[in-house]
Amino acid sequence: MDNQKVETRLWDAAEHLETDEDIAAYLDAALQEGDPALIAAVLGDIARAKGMSQIAREAGLGRESLYKSLSLNGNPEFVTILKVISSLRLRLRVEAMGSEVGR
Secondary structure: OOOOOOOOOOOOHHHHOOOHHHHHHHHHHHHHHOOHHHHHHHHHHHHHHHOHHHHHHHHOOOHHHHHHHOOOOOOOOHHHHHHHHHHOOOOOOOOOOOOOOOO
């Protein structure tokens, strides 16, 4: 039997966010899930893909506090979320859910 070791490494979403469309689709999918921790973590992935220091600077936030806020265990304030989204040159949109949702 061959005893070759298989090397693996953790999958990092930030390594796969190459275009603005990739980024928008990733964030949109997280927003549709409705989990605040997931949304913060996704914004963290996006910020790392774009450069955390640059995003922190453009958002007027400290890099370390931004890392912490946008981690899975972070709990960023809504103003932080809005600043990060703005610094990423994205915008949030709202649309009616329609009649498929019970009223």
